[in-house]
Amino acid sequence: MSSTETVPAAPSLPADVRVGVIGVGQMGADHVERIARRIKGARVSVVTDYFREKAEEIAAGIPGCRVADGPEELIAAEDVDAVLIASPGAFHKDQAIACIAAGKPVLCEKPLAMNPQDAYAVVEAEKAAGRPLVSLGFMRRFDREYAELKDAIDSGELGQISIINCKHRNARTLPGFVDAMMVYDSAVHEIDAIHYFLDEPIVAVQAVLPVPGPRADEGQHDPMILLLRTASGRIVTDELYVNTDSGYEVRTEVLGSRGIATIGQEIARVTTQKPGGAWGGAIPADFRPRFVDAYDAEVQAWIAAVADGSLVAERSATAWDGYLAAAACEAAEAALTTEGFVPVTVLSRP
Known part of the structure; x- marks a missing residue:
């Protein structure tokens, strides 16, 4: 994204933040269950996974949840207010940058990227966006x-x-x-x-x-x-x-x-x-x-930050923290x- 491009304004959110989850393997499935059963003010609206059958299985257990054909469709979806990335780490950089371009807050499981150069690209994209959008899943x-x-x-x-x-x-x-x-x-x-x-x-x-x-x-x-x-x-x-x-x-x-x-x-x-x-x-x-309680607290804090417009919880790791770790x-x-x-x-x- 060039410095002259603008990021779409954050939409007015419904009563429950509608979360799209990319990747529903072990971590992603845990997060879907967490948001659906224990997190206040949020619901899972869309899921996607490389293995579509797995995504359909997960969606079938969540009322009002549907399956997107891929990350790009999920990120652009009108019924997704915020994105949780739980795909393999090699895809995190591009998916996080796509969320930034769409103006959607994102909670990305670690790592932010597989090398510091790619992690820095996410930091630069967020800087160009002019506001914090990336939270990184260091639950400790x-x-x-x-x-x-x-x-x-x-x-x-x-x-x-x-x-x-x-x-x-x-x-x-x-x-x-x-x-x-x-x-x-x-x-x-x-x-x-x-x-x-x-x-x-x-x-x-x-x-x-x-x-x-x-x-x-x-x-x-x-x-x-x-x-x-x-x-x-x-x-x-x-x-x-x-x-x-x-x-x-x-x-x-x-x-x-x-x-x-x-x-x-x-x-x-x-x-x-x-x-x-x-x-x-x-x-x-x-x-x-x-760390189940820590995961719950992390996701709840993220949802609260999305809902109140601060977008990144105070204690959360940021894109810059992800770059330093990389x-x-x-x-x-x-x-x-x-x-x-x-x-x-x-x-x-x-």
Whole structure:
């Protein structure tokens, strides 16, 4: 879009915001169910998916919902006020820019794009539009524990922050989940969380890889550790272990001059975890039970922002946050095959 083109004005919204959902796989189907059953002030009006049969199956369970032939038709539809993108990440850039061109607010699941260049194109398109339209689905910003930790950091309760330790563990991954995917699908959440907590960018990343494990021949070092350095010199460790054969858990520990705060310990009361789930407690099988409340809060805040005209909720990740995350992930991927710290290259904000 050129700087001389204008974006259509936001239409007057009906009582319920009519949401179109692009992609109704695992995440998209969850969002459809969420909006239909638990979110106030919204309804799902249109869905689309590469597999039309899946879209028709989802639409059949939602009163008043229909199926569009593709993303372009859904974005342009008169009965769609706002768009939720849950398609594969490779399509997010073009779909987000199409929403911006149509003047429709969009909640895009991460990533914003598959590389920083494409993410920056979305930032530029939004800048040309003259108003914020893009919210990015980093749901941890809406988690109660993350919000409390953010408040503790901002208030100075913990004093000067020097080190943050993160842990990100999954039960298992599918074949083909290589090191780069550990960065872009897993570590990206910690990367955004650091931007959220500290309000400063990550400027360098180093990867620390273990001795070859059982899936090394598949291109996966598991577990691995990423070291991230922020603009003010703080150090973040991110331990990634995505095939624990136990369950899903994330933890964050912040070391400050006046105290130490840790979140994610509600499921960490068990002292012994063994492959196959042999322990004295329970851990969620995947991320959805852990963050269901955060997803609900994120979508509800987005709908409220659309309805009141602010378009992007105050706590939400923005297109710029998505660009910063993409730039840090690019450096982290390079660090997998580079000795020492790899600098994060960031362009000026438009």
